[in-house]
Amino acid sequence: MRKPSERIVITGVGLAAPNGDSLAAFRASLLHGVSGVERYTIRYFGETLAGVCHFDPLRYQKRKDLRCGTRAGSIAIYAANEAVRDARLDWAAVAKPRVGVYLGITEHGTVETEHEIYEISKYNYDIKYWSHYHNPRTVANNPAGEVTLNLGITGPHYTLGGACAAGNLGCIQGYQQLLLGEVDVALAGGVSESIQSFGIFAGFKSQGALAEHADPAKASRPFDLKRNGIVIAEGGAVFVMERLSDALARGATIVAEIAGYAVNSDATDFVLPNSERQGECIASAIARAGLEPKDIHLVNTHATGTRMGDIQECQALRRVFGPGCRDTYFNNTKSFIGHAMGAAGVLELAGNLPALQDRVVHPTINVDELDPECALPNLVLNQPAAAPRLDTILNTSFGMVGINSVLIVKRYQP
């Protein structure tokens, strides 16, 4: 057993999801089949669908902050403040140089650059109308940096670019920095402002991978035979992470303990996933957690609602979770909210954390005709299921250019 100073725990959760502004609200939506996907219009592209958040940014920011900053920064600030509050940290007493902010992003700057180009298009592309805010808005550290400005944090901050695997990367970075003793409190997670970029919609559309459906709530349908692509979402989740010794010393409520993780690369294709590398990443995370596949009780899948992606992931999962894994359940969160890109891994994991207490697995919704190639045993379809055991949760997140990340948490046991 590791010493308490070498065990890293989650003690607070803050999030902004398209179907909930807090963990309690998000969880309730996931258990009651409430979608966060709606009709959405964006310049050049026109009408489409998206997962749109509705949190009140003025809860933690001034109107001037919103004018100067970015949507990703705003989402990060909201989630970070909610996490600090949830962790019941005495923020005034926390040593700010000992706090680090580590946020995963799929991309950053795309939204702001598109916006500036649109603005100067009104002035015949005269660059003297280009905003002096362009650089501070588009630097890659922006979302994490805005959190430090907002909360007066003077420890390190940076983002981790990892396409759609990034949410887990933020948490992994927080875990590592705490273990190294670089910080005492990590605000770790991921954010996405992707729905403000017409280019991201257009890119998926050109790829034939953008979901369409007459009913927005039914558009995101991983594992269903009638799926037709991805619904893009915004959102974010931030965890307060601490060494167990520190968390116990301040009497914190421990939400979960980080059990293991792995990150690897496909090295095969810009876009197409590689089932073998995914399987290796999952197996590696389980081994590094000192567990066996049968010890994983819930797998929150990455599946985005593309035929190839869903099938490849299911092949990887079958390879790892064999017939002996009778207690392993599978679900998917994108069916509710769409793909929250850089936030996906951590946001989806957050929505499953309450399962460590109530042992209820939220379903993947919109599966009317299950793709036989995705018929995993214990895939929880359309209605929540009670799991006999729920001590561990594994989250998979995979991204373009071939990056895979897996994070495992377990119920805290002294």
Next chain:
Amino acid sequence: MTRDELKQAILGIIQDILPDENFATLNPDAKLRDQIGLDSMDFLDIVMELRKRYGVEVPETDYPQLATLNSCLDYLEPRLKKG
């Protein structure tokens, strides 16, 4: 544009740039920076908005002339008339 209309126009710009501030007690002869939370980026916003809304170019050497509300009016009034 009359001087009073110009004053309202400038206050409108500053209000958009600093939406959290109250301008009711602004002293028109005291430095804006000493009365409201106006940083250097905000100041550049004022210059940008004058350019966008009224086509007025304020060269950097003239920035000190925008220090108070009244000095803004003195500086901008003839330039706007020219436009």
